[in-house]
Amino acid sequence: MATKKRSVKNILIVGVGGQGVILASDILSEVAMTCGLDVKKSEVHGMAQRGGVVSSHVRFGQRVNSPLIPKGQADVLLSFELAEALRWLGFLKPGGKAVVNSQKVVPPIVSTGLASYPQDAEETLKNNVGDAILVNALDLAEELGNPRLVNTILLGMTSRLLELPDSNWKKVVSQRVPKAFKELNLKAFERGRSLV
């Protein structure tokens, strides 16, 4: 395998339509770009907006070819939802890190009894990824005063696993959130960082 390939960092961000996965991956991509790196990012639009599975691949390094992360090569798996973390585990490289929001988003197909939500999802996750970082970001966001801060808390956590300067993170987060919520988001970002 080429050495170039090894220098590429792969972050897979997953969740459910409407959770803010796309915005989070936009922010991460921009942070990498402001650091002077090549970046590619890919996601699926369309039906995913309607409560479906959403995944966004972010890759950065000196030179990036494929916008998709090859299976088994994600350095970090960031999941906005518990069961979604399990679905995408196959992308994580051995020894890769998982940051998981333990919040559950139960699809109607479960409510109507046609499927069941994975039992003991947290345990399964821990059994497969030894040092998975699990946090109920919704609870934390509500503590901070706004459920919409889930996104920023999770990004704060992820930032600890990537070697991108703190100042670039804060600059991009500040630019991408509504002005009125800038301070609150920076607080949420710090909160996230303190968790890892």
Next chain:
Amino acid sequence: MKELLSGNEAVARGAYESGVKVASAYPGTPSTEILQNLARYEGVYAEWAPNEKVAFEVGIGASMAGVRALVAMKHVGLNVAADPFMTFAYTGVNAGFVLACADDPGMHSSQNEQDNRYFARFAMVPLFEPSDSQEAKDMVGVALQVSEEFDTPSILRLTTRVSHSKGIVRLGKPKESAPGGFLRDRKKFVMIPAYARIRHPMVLERIGKLKDLSDRTALNRIEWGKSSVGIICSGISYQYAKEVIPEASFLKLGMSYPIPERKIRRFASRVRKLLVVEELEPFLEEQILALGIHVEGKKYFPRLDEFSPEIVEEGLYKAKALRPKRVSVSWTVTPQTASLPRPPVMCPGCPHRSFFFALNQAKGLVLSDIGCYTLSVLPPLESIDSCICMGASISTAHGVAKAIERAQTQEKRPVFAVIGDSTFLHSGVTSLMDVAYNKGNVKVVILDNRTTGMTGGQDHPGTGRTLQGEPTRQVDLVKLVESLGIKRVRVVDPYDLETTSQVIKEEVSAQEPSVIITNRPCVMLEKFDPSLVHRVDPELCEGCGMCLRLGCPAIVPGEVIPSKKEGGKVRRKAEIDPTLCRGCTVCEQLCKQGAISMAGA
């Protein structure tokens, strides 16, 4: 200046920089954002057309008038626009014309997986395939230049993975263009048979010149690596192959039709194993084989679905171009419980949901169209029986009704067609005309949610607003339907279950065609009002599950109610997620126990 742009955003930027002044499209995933972005640039006129054929014809007009034009659509959109497209290939252009057409390998949000590269070969026009955002931007300019130089429309073929991936793009300055005037050249633009016969040989001559260009252009480049493996590829496949086997030799085709014969021969003669890595059909492979060059492709790479680095790796391994992996398991094992199905659903508060709930009671045959409402095929509603293409619902329903009538079968179920407002204006109007004219008896439902919902809420001739945000004339659906000759037109509020059911019943019993128009806007258009959020009173809820039959994502099963009898059915009380509920009241209407009400009340 560098920016992180999606392929679609880059196409828009490229059009702006190349002096495109007129653009038209009908929204369709994965192409939608091209026009949405182009509309924001100063000096550009960008519009939503009611369908792709119209959009294409608007672009032709602009080109005839000496103004560079871009027309965008998804792959199936070109089926609709195929008529003007095939003949425009004969007439050629005045100012540059580029068709940005986005295929959807893997069918993330499409009804088929067609490979539109064949359309370029069909019409004998040049085809460009970018493999990332930078190329997407640059190739718009090249496609327009080629269009003008060779007097032909050009196709810029994108795929979902290029359209919706972001990459770094170097921005340029917009080109100062001096638009020419309208070109009056009747032998060129008036395609009566006598003049078309003059144009067809010119099309053949043109393709010869384009072949030379394909051999010369830097868009088709050889990247020499090891001589043991040579890979010919285009579009996103290049990126995957480059990722997996960077040491190989590459012939990267940016202009992939017509193929560069001399370059291919030169490349083939210097590598030991020649492979084509291409998504979907063996478009390049068969043309290269036809040159008498031994090449392999679909023997190792699938003809279905979207590629990924692992699929390409697997194929290269099978072709013995790559050595087997050193480690047998190179990734984390996916646990067996990981496959929670999460099919797309109608949003909480979606007005379609309650309408289909009411429609299900009529036990009819329901021919559907393409839009958010097509999701009603999934449990728990399971309301529709077909979905073919935009505008097909009404005409297929008409066919079903006529067939039943002729066959004199015992079929007594009423025949419904359901179609959205945007889709009705796209191509449902002519179908409804057919029903009226040919004395059909179809019950047509126009699910008017005041927007093009499925693609994220774009305007159309029924919304009273243009793409560039100006207020405009608005189609009056009732009057339009009446003018087609339909006498029975009813407008209902789909949130009102009882009245909706009553209206459906009345229209079914009428012995003539009728149109029911629902009038609730898409919830995504409405501002969220937290005071409307509903809750379940746990004291009153008996866990009958009636509200769950709506399939609303906001209603979830909660606390277990212990069974009275031993071994009896376990019931669970309903709960409403306050962060999802939009307060449509439909579950409240269904609850016999009166357990659901507005949270504030």
